[in-house]
Amino acid sequence: MKVEQNQDLEMRAARHSALGDPSRLQIVDLLTLGDLSPTEIAVAMGMNSNLVSHHLNVLETVGMVARSRSEADKRRSYVHLTASALADLIPGRTERAQRVVFVCTANSARSQLAAALWATRSSIPATSAGTHPAEHIASGAVATAERHSLPLAEGKPQPLESVLTESDFVITVCDSAHEELGVSGDLHWSIPDPVxxxxDDAFDTAYDELERRISDLATRLATT
Structure with missing residues (x-):
């Protein structure tokens, strides 16, 4: 037990040491609500790519960040915080919104599940839309919602242009939608397409990741 406690202390100390650099602390703050590519981090921080790469390597070494390959552009990767990255640490970023709009390409699975999950965690209204909506909600998403006793919104997938208003807080949950919309979204969650x-495992994995992120964001997103 004492050995495990010492190991935990050493890991915590390593994370605090990594965050002792202002640039790495800023990177973690940027990632607390959404995923970013190294290029997007460089632009947000006004920093050259080599230095960003160095800081990401330090954070990756202490287990605070991980990278995943884009499903859309295979040359691109996204950086995200690991599930334990902020254990015993306090996230530093909060936001405000009148309404949340979850966006994926087809609006048939991830964005539908996200909007339904959000309604169970926050009083801020939420809806979903797609950049290229499908004809119907994916049967796998319907089955996943049933397994988790989660009521999905009725109706067909909706095109983003018919849903979006200037005051909406946009969260893309699809790499393709994020790369299509670019900087017009507020947050991006790089979640693999279960379709x-x-x-069932693919849909449940997407569901669990959405639930984790939404549970965290709901406590840190206030009404305007």
Whole structure:
């Protein structure tokens, strides 16, 4: 037990040491609500790519960040905080919104589940839309919602242009939608498309990740 406690203390100390650099602390603050590519981090911080790479390597070494390959542009990667990155640490970023709009390409799975989950965690209104909406909600998403006793919104997937207003807080949950919209979104969550695989495990993994992120964001997103 004492060995495990010492190991935990050493890991916590390593994370605090990594965050002792102002630039790395700023990177973590940027990532507390959404995923960013290294290029997006460089632009946000006004820093050259080599220095960003160095800071990301330090954060990755202490287990605070991980990277995933974009499903859309295979040359691009996204950086996200690991599930334990902020254990015993206090996130530093908060936001305000009148309404949340979850966006993916087809508006048939991830964005539908996200909007339904949000309604169980926050009183701020939420809806979903797609950049290229499908004809219907994916059967896998419907089945996932049923397994988790989560009521999905009725109706067909909606095009983003018919839903979006200037005051909306936009969260893309799809790499393709994020890269299509660019800087017009407020947050991006790089969540693999469960429809590609179609398995229950793929849908449940997406559901669990959405639930984790929404539970965190709901406590830090206030009404305007």
């Amino acid at each position: 590609r695989t179609g398995s």
